[in-house]
Amino acid sequence: MQFDSAQPNVVIKWIEQETDLIYGEHFHLQKEEKGELTFEEKIAGVPVTPSGMIEVKWDEHGQLIYFVHHGPFVAKKKHRAEKYTLLIEMIESLAQQQVQRIEWPSFDQNKIRPIYALEEVYVKNDGTGILSFEGTIQEHQCFNINQIIKWDESITEPFVRKGLNIQEGISTDQAFSLEPSPDTMPISEEEKDKCLKAVQNLLRKEYPNDTGKWVCISLHRDHGYIHATVKANRQDRSMFTGKIMIFIDAYTFEAVNYINRQEIFKMCGMLDELQSPGKITISKQEAFEKLKDRLELIPIYVYDFTEKQYVLCGKLDCHDGVDAASGEVIPLQDI
Structure with missing residues (x-):
């Protein structure tokens, strides 16, 4: 897998296609470094534990070198909403x-x-x-x-x-x-x-x-x-x-x-x-x-x-x- 443009929005769209998860709803950006993005699970901006985790790494040519999708990301479906x-x-x-x-x-x-x-x-x-x-x-x-x-x-x-x-x-x-x-x-x-x-x-x-x-x-x-x-x-x-x-x-x-x-x-x-x-x-x-x-x-x-x-x-x-x-x-x- 090689990204045409290794920009965060391009990588995020690819993750959504691979996982059927929605950015901003199921997974949120936790850390951004050169050639690397890490995402965590949240509910309305509030952290969750245990949390799902997604990590993506690519080389200088945009070639995917590492992808981890850990956890079911079910917090949004399985939570009790309250103030x-x-x-x-x-x-x-x-x-x-x-x-x-x-x-x-x-x-x-x-x-x-x-x-x-x-x-x-x-x-x-x-x-x-x-x-x-x-x-x-x-x-x-x-x-x-x-x-x-x-x-x-x-x-x-x-x-x-x-x-x-x-x-x-x-x-x-x-x-x-x-x-x-x-x-x-x-x-x-x-x-x-x-x-x-x-x-x-x-x-x-x-x-x-x-x-x-x-x-x-x-x-x-x-x-x-x-x-x-x-x-x-x-x-x-x-x-x-x-x-x-x-x-x-x-x-x-x-x-x-x-x-x-x-x-x-x-x-x-x-x-x-x-x-x-x-x-x-x-x-x-x-x-x-x-x-x-x-x-x-x-x-x-x-x-x-x-x-x-x-x-x-x-x-x-x-x-x-x-x-x-x-x-x-x-x-x-x-x-």
């Missing part, structure tokens, strides 16, 4: 609950810093509840679980990691036949149960004394595997621990490998020389008072897996944190 009315003052109590203390690595200062930070969350505009940030960042095929993993007996047999065979490319025939990726297949209830069993068995081997201490957050397909996101079931967390990604064989439903955040830090030698966190002198309430005027609430349409449609929310976020030892307010990106 945005949320204000931070209306959800102050919720915002305070979202402030958590986390052990945060500061490699510049060579120490672990106890930081109060706000955990991002989507607040429904109609006041009926919240949607977790992590539970919505996956695709529509993500299966939200939020189930505590328990067991009566551990397994003494050690877990043996297997190498991952990541499926990166596709054949020319697959591309031109528009064959859907296996990663787009939904996870059935039966498959969910088998995956939860695989998660439980791995935890019984690797964390035998931790029954009830882990929560399986979600399942989703990626590169031929089913990924299980597992988090520690506690409030005070560390950037070093508390999250595991388990890779499950999509055919045998056995866990074949996993990544623990703490192991990554250890392999990089990052934990060995860091000083322990200082004494806590600031309470959660005091930290919230320092952060209250720095909160932001941005309208966004979020896919609700229960309602099976996009609902209008406010994304509650804060880019600053409070050092629990010194009381200093710090931009999180500077830690």
Whole structure:
């Protein structure tokens, strides 16, 4: 494919022909660079998540060299129209609950810093509840679980990691036949149960004394595997621990490998020389008072897996944190 004139309007018309989507209605320009255009999904100018994405690249001769159409772009058809009315003052109590203390690595200062930070969350505009940030960042095929993993007996047999065979490319025939990726297949209830069993068995081997201490957050397909996101079931967390990604064989439903955040830090030698966190002198309430005027609430349409449609929310976020030892307010990106 070669564009007669590699101008944005020419490329956009070609995308509309290829995808049956309408520019300005289904997809919107997100980024424009030389020889490259990236588009995202919006509803009446409001961002959506998860969002469809289109990316096009061409060379100096106008020859198409890269085209990705990711996501179904169904937000416009599957959304509940309503007027945005949320204000931070209306959800102050919720915002305070979202402030958590986390052990945060500061490699510049060579120490672990106890930081109060706000955990991002989507607040429904109609006041009926919240949607977790992590539970919505996956695709529509993500299966939200939020189930505590328990067991009566551990397994003494050690877990043996297997190498991952990541499926990166596709054949020319697959591309031109528009064959859907296996990663787009939904996870059935039966498959969910088998995956939860695989998660439980791995935890019984690797964390035998931790029954009830882990929560399986979600399942989703990626590169031929089913990924299980597992988090520690506690409030005070560390950037070093508390999250595991388990890779499950999509055919045998056995866990074949996993990544623990703490192991990554250890392999990089990052934990060995860091000083322990200082004494806590600031309470959660005091930290919230320092952060209250720095909160932001941005309208966004979020896919609700229960309602099976996009609902209008406010994304509650804060880019600053409070050092629990010194009381200093710090931009999180500077830690």
